Amino acid sequence: MHFLHILYEEVIGFLGIRSLLDLFHSGDYHKLLTFDGILGAMRPIIPLILLIEVVRALVYKRFKVEDYKVNFFIIIINRTISRFISIAAVAFCIGLFQKYAVLTTSFTWYWLIYGYIVWEFAHFVYHFLAHKVRLLWCLHSTHHAPETMNLTVTYAHFFLEAPYADVIRTSICILAGVNPPLLFFIMFIDGTWGAFIHVGENIIKDGRLGFLNRIILTPSHHRVHHAKNPLYMDTNFCNLLNIWDRAFGTLQNEDRKVPIQYGITRKMNAQNFFDVYFGEFYYLAKDVAKAPGIVNKVLYIFMPPGWSHTGNHQTAKMVKKDAELQPQQ
Numbered sequence: 001m002h003f004l005h006i007l008y009e010e011v012i013g014f015l016g017i018r019s020l021l022d023l024f025h026s027g028d029y030h031k032l033l034t035f036d037g038i039l040g041a042m043r044p045i046i047p048l049i050l051l052i053e054v055v056r057a058l059v060y061k062r063f064k065v066e067d068y069k070v071n072f073f074i075i076i077i078n079r080t081i082s083r084f085i086s087i088a089a090v091a092f093c094i095g096l097f098q099k100y101a102v103l104t105t106s107f108t109w110y111w112l113i114y115g116y117i118v119w120e121f122a123h124f125v126y127h128f129l130a131h132k133v134r135l136l137w138c139l140h141s142t143h144h145a146p147e148t149m150n151l152t153v154t155y156a157h158f159f160l161e162a163p164y165a166d167v168i169r170t171s172i173c174i175l176a177g178v179n180p181p182l183l184f185f186i187m188f189i190d191g192t193w194g195a196f197i198h199v200g201e202n203i204i205k206d207g208r209l210g211f212l213n214r215i216i217l218t219p220s221h222h223r224v225h226h227a228k229n230p231l232y233m234d235t236n237f238c239n240l241l242n243i244w245d246r247a248f249g250t251l252q253n254e255d256r257k258v259p260i261q262y263g264i265t266r267k268m269n270a271q272n273f274f275d276v277y278f279g280e281f282y283y284l285a286k287d288v289a290k291a292p293g294i295v296n297k298v299l300y301i302f303m304p305p306g307w308s309h310t311g312n313h314q315t316a317k318m319v320k321k322d323a324e325l326q327p328q329q
Helices: 002-015 018-026 029-033 035-042 045-059 065-078 081-100 109-132 134-144 151-155 161-175 180-196 210-214 219-225 243-248 273-290 293-302 316-325
Strands: none
Touching: 065 081, 065 151, 065 273, 081 161, 109 134, 109 161, 109 180, 109 243, 134 161, 134 273, 134 293, 151 180, 161 180, 273 293
């Protein structure tokens, strides 16, 4: 019975419905008219869509344990430790940089627009670096390892990636004057949408979402981002607004003639937790160990994935260039 109680508490915590259950038990529904009440009511949306996704896959006999197994294990591993490190990182950055903010904002609709544009830039910086710096790719690659797309992928991260991301994003936003309450609200919106765009084909077959595909980043754009096809590599780094991908030339729409192939380019076992979680660190360590001289060892750490001291580079940029030179079939 004790085990079942612990399991119940874990499921309730993961679904994010503790506040809703407390609300129903109290019978005080006036809380839904408050800002905190609205956030509390919205928090379970993504886990509940995930539940629907799994049930739908079971009903239509498309459910495969291997599509979810490693991701769920990562969720269990990360659930507590990563969250507390992230909270501490955000608090530290706010305390360190708020006094250097270039301007002062308030919680109003026009500052929300400003704050979200700044947030998307900060997210672009974090995400771009995660693909372009080998050590940071080691943190991020766990998220790209799954070979199918479903909502559990949104939770599949190396435990230090969220703190790293929050340090970059919070520092930029606070220095740009986005005040903490506004920042937390933006984080909530971004987290909800950022989870939703991982929705699988079991729920939304066509992830382009009609006319929205021209305005914002949709599940289709994020499926492209998770692809290892040369055309799609290192694209769509933003989360909701596509302005910075447009500005930096990294926006890529889904091409129906190029079916998406999920995963990462190196040979790996996507069903092996240790390969998914630690594999990139292992191969980085091997490259550093065999590299001649201290300069090359350092370069392996900070150059893009695929860089080689021999000059035989297999970076995303080189792979894309080589693919463009290949004759069309």
